[in-house]
Amino acid sequence: MNKAELIDEVQKRLGGETSKAAAERAVDAVLEAVGKGIKRDREVQLVGFGAFAIATRAARRGYNPHTKRPMKIPAMKTIRFKAGLDLKAAV
Numbered sequence: 001m002n003k004a005e006l007i008d009e010v011q012k013r014l015g016g017e018t019s020k021a022a023a024e025r026a027v028d029a030v031l032e033a034v035g036k037g038i039k040r041d042r043e044v045q046l047v048g049f050g051a052f053a054i055a056t057r058a059a060r061r062g063y064n065p066h067t068k069r070p071m072k073i074p075a076m077k078t079i080r081f082k083a084g085l086d087l088k089a090a091v
Helices: 003-014 020-041 085-090
Strands: 043-046 050-057 060-063 070-073 076-083
Touching: 003 020, 020 043, 020 050
Parallel strands: none
Antiparallel strands: 043 050, 050 076, 060 070
């Protein structure tokens, strides 16, 4: 499912009077709120759906696939998602 399909699904769930533009604003608002929550609190939990959290990957050695030469991969922050029980049950 891509973002356009998600907007269509939200529009259907909100009812017939909801415009596609309103559904798009709702989806954008939720995604923006999750992004801000991760920045501010380092974790966003949606009970039943899952949790988004910031994790740190350690620096490590890797290999350039083109030259096969070793290289240093710096430490970096990434976002992890852990599915909640309701989402696991739905899948």
